Amino acid sequence: MTTLPLPYRVTAVSAENADCVSLEVAPVGRALPDFSPGRFAMMYAFGVGEVPISVSAIPGGHRLVHTVRAIGAVTGALCRLRPGDVLGLRGPYGTGWDLGAAAGSDLLVVAGGIGLAPLRPVVRHVLDHTDGYGRLHVLIGTRTPEDLLYRGELEDWRRSSAQVEITVDRPGPGWRGSVGVVTTLLDRVESAPDRTTALVCGPEVMIRHTARALLARGLPAHRVQVSLERNMRCGTGHCGHCQLGPLLLCRDGPVVGYDRTGPLLAVREL
Ligand SMILES: Cc1cc2nc3c(=O)[nH]c(=O)nc-3n(C[C@H](O)[C@H](O)[C@H](O)COP(=O)(O)OP(=O)(O)OC[C@H]3O[C@@H](n4cnc5c(N)ncnc54)[C@H](O)[C@@H]3O)c2cc1C
Ligand code: FES
Known part of the structure; x- marks a missing residue:
């Protein structure tokens, strides 16, 4: 498990409601180990900061989906990302649903x-x-x-x-x-x-x-x-x-x- 963020590219963005966005991301190079439901990633918006965000879908092929609610500096920056942008990801962390x-x-x-x-x-x-x-x-x-x-x-x-x-x-x-x-x-x-x-x-x-x-x-x-x-x-x-x-x-x-x-x-x- 890496403790340094790996680069992931945003492959799709969908607005879920006025302040929540789902980001589908895929590894630019090396992929993180597999996630399971309930576990989370530390998501890094370059130049802004890093926050814990749960995985909200695991489509396969090393792609991940995270749904982010914009409430502050880092989540706001993540919600402004567009397809093609790159963010940092480390994990998976924590326990999942048993x-x-x-x-x-x-x-x-x-x-x-x-x-x-x-x-x-x-x-x-x-x-x-x-x-x-x-x-x-x-x-x-x-x-x-x-x-x-x-x-x-x-x-x-x-x-x-x-x-x-x-x-x-x-x-x-x-x-x-x-x-x-x-x-x-x-x-x-x-x-x-x-x-x-x-x-x-x-x-x-x-x-x-x-x-x-x-x-x-x-x-x-x-x-x-x-x-x-x-x-x-x-x-x-x-x-x-x-x-x-x-x-x-x-x-x-x-x-x-x-x-x-x-x-x-x-x-x-x-
Ligand atoms: C294990 C875990 C999984 C999480 N999964 C998700 C997820 O899937 N999607 C998602 O959108 N968020 C998730 N969060 C919450 C997310 O990490 C916080 O919203 C984020 O850290 C806020 O950072 P910020 O810099 O955007 O805002 P800050 O500038 O840090 O905070 C802005 C304001 O919101 C308040 N605040 C900060 N965190 C929270 C919070 N958790 N609840 C209510 N108010 C808060 C602060 O006190 C401050 O007033 C998760 C948190 C944990 C611990
Ligand atoms: S976030 Fe550092 S001990 Fe949990």
């Missing part, structure tokens, strides 16, 4: 906002390997209907057997779907807690509320996998920037069971 532990069970994917990005490769993987899993439920919470990511793809997921439910914080004119927080969608899922694995990603407050609601429904904490964000610098477990209690989230996370993270997140609320 799909081995989920094998044979129903999968409940719960995403808030840009949290759908690291979960998209899981959905695609499960839909490509339906024999290995039970039913797939995807619950998505987003600010407004216009903020919904991967709009064109959600119908494909439904057609390929996934239950996809969406709720928004603020409905616009013409929205006939659900309004409210993502936990309100849990009542629509028919799945026995003892054969369900939940994968949750989104803002930390959403993760806490979702995990607690799942525990209240009888899911054991170790079957609730959450992906957590922290400020990261090295990505390799050396600088300590991403510490959460005894965990370094770049190395021990970002995906960790709620049995390990629940108590640590509760302490941060005090």
Whole structure:
């Protein structure tokens, strides 16, 4: 694994909504080792800086897709890249979603906002390997209907057997779907807690509320996998920037069971 960024060329750019862009990139020379769903890269916008970004699709042929929300200097620069531009990439880092532990069970994917990005490769993987899993439920919470990511793809997921439910914080004119927080969608899922694995990603407050609601429904904490964000610098477990209690989230996370993270997140609320 290299700790120096390798040059990757932007091969395609798609605007997902007003502030999120998906960048497909391919190695200019040597490629990074293979990524798996839930792992992340440190993406370097030359002359601006480096940030952790999850892989949002793994199309093959050493190409990778990352969905970036422009919130500051580095993510803003990444979102302005055009096809042909070059960025730096190192990784893959962190733990991925533990799909081995989920094998044979129903999968409940719960995403808030840009949290759908690291979960998209899981959905695609499960839909490509339906024999290995039970039913797939995807619950998505987003600010407004216009903020919904991967709009064109959600119908494909439904057609390929996934239950996809969406709720928004603020409905616009013409929205006939659900309004409210993502936990309100849990009542629509028919799945026995003892054969369900939940994968949750989104803002930390959403993760806490979702995990607690799942525990209240009888899911054991170790079957609730959450992906957590922290400020990261090295990505390799050396600088300590991403510490959460005894965990370094770049190395021990970002995906960790709620049995390990629940108590640590509760302490941060005090
Ligand atoms: C493991 C991991 C995976 C990630 N995957 C993705 C991804 O797939 N797509 C994506 O768009 N982002 C992802 N992020 C978040 C991304 O790394 C941050 O948005 C980025 O570091 C911000 O850098 P910046 O220089 O653009 O903004 P900064 O200038 O660093 O920040 C701008 C403002 O946003 C605030 N801020 C910074 N980071 C966050 C954050 N994570 N959440 C909310 N507010 C924040 C800052 O406090 C500041 O006010 C991930 C983070 C981690 C740790
Ligand atoms: S980012 Fe340096 S230890 Fe995690």
